[in-house]
Amino acid sequence: MATTDSDHLDIESIRADFPILEREFGGNQLVYLDNAATTQTPDPVIDTIVEYYRETNANVHRGLHQLSQEASVAYEDAHDRLADFIGASGGREEMVFTRNTTESENLVAYAWGLNELGPGDEIVTTEMEHHSSLVTWQQIGKRTGAEVKYIRIDEDGHLDMDHANELITEDTQMVSAVHVSNTLGTVNPVGELADIAHDHDALIFVDGAQAVPNMPVDVEAIDADFYAFSGHKMAGPTGIGGLYGKRHLLDSMEPFLYGGEMIRHVDYEDSTWNDLPWKYEAGTPAICQGIAMAAAADYLDDIGLDKIQRHENELAQYALERLDEFDDIRTFGPGPGTKRGGLVSFDIEGVHAHDLAEILNDHAVAVRAGHHCTQPLHDKLGVAATTRASFYIYNTKAEIDTLIDALDDARQLFA
Ligand code: PMP
Secondary structure: OOOOOOOEHHHHHHHHHHHHHOOEEEOOEEEEEEEOOOOOHHHHHHHHHHHHHHHOOOOOOOOHHHHHHHHHHHHHHHHHHHHHHHHOOOOHHHEEEEOOHHHHHHHHHHHHHHHOOOOEEEEEEEOOOOOOHHHHHHHHHHHHEEEEEEOOOOOOOOOOOHHHHHHHOOOOOEEEEEEEEOOOEOOOOHHHHHHHHHHHHOEEEEOOOOOOOOOOOHHHHHHEEEEEEHHHHOOOOOOOOEEEEOOOHHHHHHOOOOOOEEEEEOOOOEEEEEOHHHHHOOOOOHHHHHHEEEHHHHHHHHHOHHHHHHHHHHHHHHHHHOHHHOOOOOEEOOOOOOOOOOOOOOEEEOOOHHHHHHHHHHHOOOOOOEOOOOOOHHHHHHOOOOEEEEEOOOHHHHHHHHHHHHHHHHHHHHO
């Protein structure tokens, strides 16, 4: 287990927990800078997965046998653990496990949006949303007649809060905002947006996919009505994510998916629903993944989310500094010295992002190239695609230097 001193991460000991980082490609050691897409998995989480399948595997909620009891307790406790991880004092009743952030978004859009929205209503979101929220609200808007409005971003990639104040009115039913932008790295003032939304009797949904893994999150301090995240971006497995919802909202909403596990009583005419959160977890859930996501939360808490945030910000600032040395490189999002998430998207004049990523891959440097599921934002920025380097607890400044050296190669190839 990684240990840390009072201020900084003990990177060497953290890296020792991630066996995948030792992989080499073409004689070069992997430099994994695609963490905003998916983070790597540490030994304690891998061990939890192996142990679960070796010792505990059974279906939950149903069996009276010992294995099922143990699996059920571990799976249910995992909900409490994740609730606590993001500051939800209501425990499991406010923590629904989903497949990922995208499913959490859709759960709210279908279960709340389809029933509550109609012509004349408005959904206010931002120009920097991930498609998981942008496309979902756009399509729910089309189906219900509600109008979707977008809060502008300024030159530096910050939200224009005057515009937010203009757009959020008595017609607004839902404000939906990304906490940390996966393209710009901007940390949005979601608490302030929540206050504005609530002043107008609207709800707020926060997409925390890039926040929960990387900084301390307190959904009650934000006063979020809904808050979504994914396990695979926080050192946990794929196939699992979470949706926090205020209890009275989760109580009053219709289920999203129907079927087994989510019912209390069924007859041929009608059905009633199980307690929270099971009402929203139809069918056999991702049991092992849920338990492993709780192990990931333990792992991150042991390191300390405030230290993780500081480390990632330091790496982002260093990357910005190094990239700014080159006249032909344009970086996006808040400039140096401004608080930002641990990622930097950039563009090299004359080199397509996909070509660049391929050349970086030849150096075993893994980055993301494309529109990062923020196509309208890329249209606004005037670029078809960008290259994104995103950092996590095991990354170092030396790895950013390797990235910069590899960029030089690309430049020479395309010059
Ligand atoms: N929102 C943001 C800000 C993201 O970065 C991502 C993942 N790139 C998502 C939502 C979607 O996450 P998932 O694919 O796990 O549903």
